[in-house]
Amino acid sequence: xxxxxxxxxxxxxxxxxxxxxxxxxxxxxxxxxxxxxxxxxxxxxxxxxxxxxxxxxxxxxxxxxxxxxxxxxxxxxxxxxxxxxxxxxxxxxxxxxxxxxxxxxxxxxxxxxxxxxxxxxxxxxxxxxxxxxxxxxxxxxxxxxxxxxxxxxxxxxxxxxxxxxxxxxxxxxxxxxxxxxxxxxxxxxxxxxx
Amino acid sequence: xxxxxxxxxxxxxxxxxxxxxxxxxxxxxxxxxxxxxxxxxxxxxxxxxxxxxxxxxxxxxxxxxxxxxxxxxxxxxxxxxxxxxxxxxxxxxxxxxxxxxxxxxxxxxxxxxxxxxxxxxxxxxxxxxxxxxxxxxxxxxxxxxxxxxxxxxxxxxxxxxxxxxxxxxxxxxxxxxxxxxxxxxxxxxxxxxxxxxxx
Numbered sequence: 001x002x003x004x005x006x007x008x009x010x011x012x013x014x015x016x017x018x019x020x021x022x023x024x025x026x027x028x029x030x031x032x033x034x035x036x037x038x039x040x041x042x043x044x045x046x047x048x049x050x051x052x053x054x055x056x057x058x059x060x061x062x063x064x065x066x067x068x069x070x071x072x073x074x075x076x077x078x079x080x081x082x083x084x085x086x087x088x089x090x091x092x093x094x095x096x097x098x099x100x101x102x103x104x105x106x107x108x109x110x111x112x113x114x115x116x117x118x119x120x121x122x123x124x125x126x127x128x129x130x131x132x133x134x135x136x137x138x139x140x141x142x143x144x145x146x147x148x149x150x151x152x153x154x155x156x157x158x159x160x161x162x163x164x165x166x167x168x169x170x171x172x173x174x175x176x177x178x179x180x181x182x183x184x185x186x187x188x189x190x191x192x193x194x
Numbered sequence: 195x196x197x198x199x200x201x202x203x204x205x206x207x208x209x210x211x212x213x214x215x216x217x218x219x220x221x222x223x224x225x226x227x228x229x230x231x232x233x234x235x236x237x238x239x240x241x242x243x244x245x246x247x248x249x250x251x252x253x254x255x256x257x258x259x260x261x262x263x264x265x266x267x268x269x270x271x272x273x274x275x276x277x278x279x280x281x282x283x284x285x286x287x288x289x290x291x292x293x294x295x296x297x298x299x300x301x302x303x304x305x306x307x308x309x310x311x312x313x314x315x316x317x318x319x320x321x322x323x324x325x326x327x328x329x330x331x332x333x334x335x336x337x338x339x340x341x342x343x344x345x346x347x348x349x350x351x352x353x354x355x356x357x358x359x360x361x362x363x364x365x366x367x368x369x370x371x372x373x374x375x376x377x378x379x380x381x382x383x384x385x386x387x388x389x390x391x392x393x
Binding site: 027178179 | 306
């Protein structure tokens with residue numbers, strides 16, 4: 001598979017949110033607006049690219065029996081790096097995402113890709129897989145956030161679209177996350193996943 | 195009194211699954227039958243309590259005095275992973291009956307974000323050890339409650355005919371959405387209760 005093919009595969013055929021159904025906690029928890037969803041997606045993507053690349057580089061050195069703890073330490077290292085960078089340069093993002101940034105470490109997407117892709121492929125291909133899956137995740141989160149924001153608050157990327165009082169606040173609150181994701185994945189099932 | 199409010203808030207008002215969106219994977223994954231869902235909840239209760247009791251002294255005894263707070267994520271995930279392994283081995287040797295009931299769920303729990311989430315939360319909320327213990331137990335009970343309720347509804351939807359695209363996950367998510375809406379009815383109960391008790 002070419003590098004571009006790997007990236008596209010991650011966005012559509014193996015979309016982490018709609019097809020693989022991985023990493024549901026941040027998907028539901030951080031998508032109260034498009035911007036929040038996008039920042040979460042980008043933070044996860046950064047961890048995914050770095051951890052995929054490094055794991056693929058060191059896979060020959062790690063004994064098979066302890067490979068999962070080793071992967072987790074590598075992932076946790078990058079999560080800490082991303083966490084500190086966000087705290088330093090984007091404190092507002094840190095405030096809104098809060099607990100979900102350290103929780104990237106237990107996001108099944110990251111460990112799942114390390115195990116199923118990075119452990120079997122070269123460093124560059126793994127980095128491309130990280131980009132693809134990361135983009136797929138970011139797009140899904142942005143879309144979900146956009147729908148919720150539009151239906152709930154009448155804005156898109158913080159730009160007003162229609163007056164706020166016509167929005168249904170439920171979509172910004174907890175139940176809206178489940179319901180919006182339910183309909184989006186039903187649509188994805190119907191039109192894209194044959 | 196303060197503990198009662200803490201318990202009610204953690205179980206109903208800020209339910210870990212339906213309001214905070216933690217532990218969605220087991221919530222969707224192992225909720226097809228009521229008894230499996232209940233056992234999963236018990237396994238989470240067990241591990242969450244131990245994990246909180248172990249990570250709390252590590253944070254205040256090691257990470258804070260040596261100025262290593264930024265290592266929290268790495269240290270916690272390793273401690274929790276090691277802890278789950280140890281619990282699994284001990285249970286297998288000493289309590290085979292309990293092990294056969296909880297065994298399958300234990301490895302799953304390592305990557306369950308509720309455990310790490312609660313361990314980090316008790317630090318963020320600046321709880322003392324007693325409050326942390328109560329919070330961990332109540333959160334796990336809230337998780338069990340949500341799991342069991344959800345599994346009960348799913349047992350019913352499994353025998354109903356759904357539109358083709360909605361089969362499987364979408365209908366489950368929709369059910370969870372309605373359940374979350376029901377739990378929203380509890381919002382404000384904590385504030386009302388603390389006002390009524392004069393706290």
